[in-house]
Amino acid sequence: MGNTHLAESSSVQSVDRALSILEILAQRGESGVTEIAADLGVHKSTASRLMTALLNRGLVDQVSDRGRYRLGLGLVRLAGSVTSSLDAVSGSRAVTKALANEVGETVNIAVLDNNRVLYVDQVIGPSMVSMRSWLGQSVPTHCTATGKVLTAWLDKPERIAARPNSWKKLAPNSITSADALEKELDQVRDRGFAVANQEMESDFMAVAAPIRDEHGEVTAALVISGPASRIKAEDFEVLGQIVKQSASKLSGNPNFWRE
Amino acid sequence: MGNTHLAESSSVQSVDRALSILEILAQRGESGVTEIAADLGVHKSTASRLMTALLNRGLVDQVSDRGRYRLGLGLVRLAGSVTSSLDAVSGSRAVTKALANEVGETVNIAVLDNNRVLYVDQVIGPSMVSMRSWLGQSVPTHCTATGKVLTAWLDKPERIAARPNSWKKLAPNSITSADALEKELDQVRDRGFAVANQEMESDFMAVAAPIRDEHGEVTAALVISGPASRIKAEDFEVLGQIVKQSASKLSGNPNFWRE
DNA sequence: CATAATGTTGCGCCATGGGCAACACTCATT
DNA sequence: AATGAGTGTTGCCCATGGCGCAACATTATG
Numbered sequence: 001m002g003n004t005h006l007a008e009s010s011s012v013q014s015v016d017r018a019l020s021i022l023e024i025l026a027q028r029g030e031s032g033v034t035e036i037a038a039d040l041g042v043h044k045s046t047a048s049r050l051m052t053a054l055l056n057r058g059l060v061d062q063v064s065d066r067g068r069y070r071l072g073l074g075l076v077r078l079a080g081s082v083t084s085s086l087d088a089v090s091g092s093r094a095v096t097k098a099l100a101n102e103v104g105e106t107v108n109i110a111v112l113d114n115n116r117v118l119y120v121d122q123v124i125g126p127s128m129v130s131m132r133s134w135l136g137q138s139v140p141t142h143c144t145a146t147g148k149v150l151t152a153w154l155d156k157p158e159r160i161a162a163r164p165n166s167w168k169k170l171a172p173n174s175i176t177s178a179d180a181l182e183k184e185l186d187q188v189r190d191r192g193f194a195v196a197n198q199e200m201e202s203d204f205m206a207v208a209a210p211i212r213d214e215h216g217e218v219t220a221a222l223v224i225s226g227p228a229s230r231i232k233a234e235d236f237e238v239l240g241q242i243v244k245q246s247a248s249k250l251s252g253n254p255n256f257w258r259e
Numbered sequence: 260m261g262n263t264h265l266a267e268s269s270s271v272q273s274v275d276r277a278l279s280i281l282e283i284l285a286q287r288g289e290s291g292v293t294e295i296a297a298d299l300g301v302h303k304s305t306a307s308r309l310m311t312a313l314l315n316r317g318l319v320d321q322v323s324d325r326g327r328y329r330l331g332l333g334l335v336r337l338a339g340s341v342t343s344s345l346d347a348v349s350g351s352r353a354v355t356k357a358l359a360n361e362v363g364e365t366v367n368i369a370v371l372d373n374n375r376v377l378y379v380d381q382v383i384g385p386s387m388v389s390m391r392s393w394l395g396q397s398v399p400t401h402c403t404a405t406g407k408v409l410t411a412w413l414d415k416p417e418r419i420a421a422r423p424n425s426w427k428k429l430a431p432n433s434i435t436s437a438d439a440l441e442k443e444l445d446q447v448r449d450r451g452f453a454v455a456n457q458e459m460e461s462d463f464m465a466v467a468a469p470i471r472d473e474h475g476e477v478t479a480a481l482v483i484s485g486p487a488s489r490i491k492a493e494d495f496e497v498l499g500q501i502v503k504q505s506a507s508k509l510s511g512n513p514n515f516w517r518e
Numbered sequence: 519c520a521t522a523a524t525g526t527t528g529c530g531c532c533a534t535g536g537g538c539a540a541c542a543c544t545c546a547t548t
Numbered sequence: 549a550a551t552g553a554g555t556g557t558t559g560c561c562c563a564t565g566g567c568g569c570a571a572c573a574t575t576a577t578g
Contacts, residue, residue, distance in 0.1 A: 053270035079338030
């Protein structure tokens with residue numbers, strides 16, 4: 001239930017259902033054909049046949065011969081090709097490594113994915129914190145430095161579309177209203193970088209700056225993050241300038257952008 | 260050309276074609292509908308419709324409105340769900356971080372994917388080398404420490420199936436024959452860990468040990484790697500024991516496995 | 519051992535997805 | 549500018565391919 005049964009433009013139904021299966025497996029982690037068929041509103045046999053198609057290509061694995069299914073390694077392989085072709089990531093290693101070395105914290109690159117922030121590349125800093133691998137994880141836009149950077153320069157309607165589904169208070173300093181977020185984004189545009197001071201989870205601090213393409217559009221965000229024990233609020237201004245400078249180097253246009 | 264047109268068991272053709280598109284895009288990096296249609300041996304319109312199905316789910320992105328396509332962020336999101344559900348990776352962060360800290364080198368977890376080695380999780384060591392992110396990358400089995408670990412304990416037919424497609428000499432010490440590989444694997448089983456001394460690329464050293472499930476089967480490999488300037492051949496024995504011990508902690512059974 | 523689950527496979531029928539061709543559009547070339 | 553060849557997208561109509569049904573094989577559970 002809760003499925004989006006809107007017939008999105010003109011597409012191929014069986015493919016659409018197969019891709020639905022992937023999303024369902026991503027949510028449940030491991031499922032049988034029957035419950036998936038129920039979710040899709042199709043017969044068991046249909047789900048089974050779609051599943052074998054996915055299985056042949058390695059996008060799903062069957063856990064115990066006859067039995068349940070889970071997402072497969074083929075997806076990891078494909079995802080590797082994605083990030084290597086992302087403009088922001090390609091050729092960014094030298095810069096991100098240098099940044100991680102300079103500030104001694106974890107460095108990530110993130111992009112906007114509808115109204116979520118998706119982490120696509122990561123370098124872990126020398127301090128060896130380190131929080132878990134963020135790759136492929138997505139988080140809301142309103143409580144992260146990356147989210148603010150990625151939305152601040154959007155047009156108003158796009159900004160609204162990028163707002164979170166709920167304004168639940170996730171951490172001590174979470175932003176919990178659209179008005180407060182707009183004010184925050186004003187400040188981000190002013191300063192040219194964004195910060196998050198324990199807004200997604202407590203003890204978690206981050207500073208982010210925009211990566212722009214050759215037209216000046218913000219296409220990705222460069223972010224450093226670490227525990228409150230090492231990143232203090234009074235360091236924000238200094239770190240912001242550092243991150244901003246690194247992000248400029250990654251921008252499509254070699255010239256720095258003035259803001 | 261060179262397509263595998265074997266009708267793999269009973270699957271759904273349109274889905275199969277759609278997944279073919281993903282693999283084609285992974286190889287070419289960015290393609291138009293026409294050349295993909297030629298590769299699939301179908302009409303442009305068919306390829307276009309399949310593409311929109313993939314587009315609606317975010318598995319591909321169109322680069323410039325009207326125009327070419329590339330793999331999309333949806334794949335990264337899905338791949339994130341894969342690794343987090345992998346037995347070997349879940350709950351491994353504490354161990355891998357400790358290992359990276361102890362040896363000061365990059366730590367990876369890899370699994371066997373047909374006859375290739377696929378890297379699924381990574382922690383970068385404090386020395387900040389660091390080679391590029393290995394995630395989602397796949398390499399042959401015969402010239403890597405991980406490949407040896409992942410194949411050494413397989414049955415003979417499985418070992419043969421896991422052999423590389425070509426025995427091309429990739430680096431100074433590459434193994435270039437099945438016989439030499441079998442002898443090497445004997446040694447791996449003996450020692451309980453594997454090494455690679457500039458076998459894939461020069462200046463690149465690695466030491467790997469097996470991660471086993473509760474039945475004792477090798478399901479993943481834990482590996483440390485770094486440049487020859489820091490990892491010497493005479494360190495192999497010491498590092499091997501360290502990696503072996505960390506890998507034991509990751510194995511499904513809390514008891515250590517005797518070999 | 520019986521019962522109730524599961525996932526997989528022939529088999530027809532009808533929907534659906536494929537090919538065709540016309541269209542919209544971008545980019546070179548003259 | 550105007551032409552041309554290239555692209556990707558969209559109605560249309562027919563038959564192919566995918567769906568539901570039901571029987572089957574297999575495994576869990578009593």
